[in-house]
Amino acid sequence: MSVMEAPEAPAALVAGEEDAMAQLFAEIRARRDEFGRQRFVPKEFIAQLKKLGVYRAATPKCFGGTGLAPADFLRLVEKISEADGSVGWVASFGSASVYLAALPKATQARLYAGSPDLTFAGGLFPIQPATQVDGGWMVDGTWKFASGCKGADMLGVGIGAAVPGQPGAKPRTAVLPPEQVEIVDNWDVMGLAGTGSHDLKVTQQFVPDEWTFIRGGVPTIDEPLYRYPTIAYAAQVLGVVNLGIARAAIDEINRMSGGRVAITGAPKLADRSYVRIEVAKAEAMLRSARAFLYDATGEVWHTILAGDPVTPEQVSLLRLTAVEIARAGNEVVQNMFGLAGTTAIYSHHPLQRCLRDAAVVKQHAFLGEGIYDGAGAVTLGVPPMPGYL
Known part of the structure; x- marks a missing residue:
C-alpha cells in the first residue's frame, strides 16, 4: 500500500465529526498554557479525548474497542499535536492497550468491563x-x-x-x-x-x-492490531508528535510572513528570498518524512491483513520511521524559529513552545541516534544492538 492510497484524514474526521474536532483543537490551543503551568492534562479534558475515540483505538474489538489501524491513529495524534505537543503526547498513549493485550483474556475482560475507553x-x-x-x-x-x-x-x-x-x-x-x-x-x-x-x-x-x-509479550487477543510490532508502534506514536509540532511551526511562520515590518525597517518575511527558500525546504523535509512514515506503516499493515508474518526488515523500517520523523520535525522547528528572528525570543511566542516541545520529543530513548545504527545494521545484514528487534 503506498502513501497515496492511504486515507489522509483521521478516522474521527471520516466519521463526520469535523466540527467537534475543530472545537476540540480550538480548546486545546486556548488551554495549552494552562496545561503547561499545572504540568498535566486534567481528567476532565482526558474525558473529551475519550469521546474522540483516542482511548478505545487500541482496545480489542471483542471488548468494544475500534482496533484502529496504526496509520489512522498516527494521523489522529499528529493532528492533535498541531494544537499542542503535550496533549498530543498524552493522546499517543491511547495506543498503550497494545501492551495490555498480553494480559490474560479474563483479566482484560475485567479491565474493560466498565468501558472500552481506558487510559x-x-x-x-x-x-x-x-x-x-x-x-x-x-x-x-x-x-x-x-x-x-x-x-x-x-x-x-x-x-x-x-x-x-x-x-x-x-x-x-x-x-x-x-x-x-x-x-x-x-x-x-x-x-x-x-x-x-x-x-x-x-x-x-x-x-x-x-x-x-x-512487555511486548505474545498477545492473548487474536486481532490484526496486536500483530503490528509493539515496540515499533510505541516509538511511532511518540515520534509523530513532532510532525504535528513542525506543521504548527511552519503555519506560524506563514502567519508572521505578511505581518508588520521589522523594527529595523527590514522587509516583511514573505519578501525575503532566504525565508521563502527555507520555508520551501522545510515543507519538503516535513512532507518527505511524513510520506516515509505512512508508506512504511501502510506496507506493514497490508502484510498483516494479508495474513503474512511481519519480517525483521519491516520491523526495522518502522523503527527507522519513528526516529526520522522525530529528527525531521525537530529540525524544521529549529529552522522556523531561526527565521522568526528576535520576535521569537519572547517566552509567550508560539514558536518558543514548538522549539522546546520538539527538542524534548527528540530526546526520548526510543528516538535517539542509536536507532539509526540498528536500522543500518539490519540493512547491511549484520546483527543490530540487543533489543532493537
Missing part, C-alpha cells in the same frame, strides 16, 4: 526487583517518566524477578489501580511540560499474577 500510563524504568510470592508479586520501588499518570484509569510499573535461581528472568509490567500508587509530583522540564510525566512510587503492594504481563 493506561506506565513508569516502566528503571526496572525494579519484585519478590514472587504465592499467587503473584510483592512490588516496591520508584519509576520515572509516567506520562499522563494523573489522568490514568490504570497504572503500570516495570518489575523483574527477585527469585533465587531466576536472575535472568524477563522484566514484566505490573498493573495497579491508581489508589495503590503514589504520584511523585516532580515533572519540572523545559518542554512537553503538560504531559505530567511524574515519577510513580509503590510501597509493598501485592499484584496477582494475572495482573502482570511481559
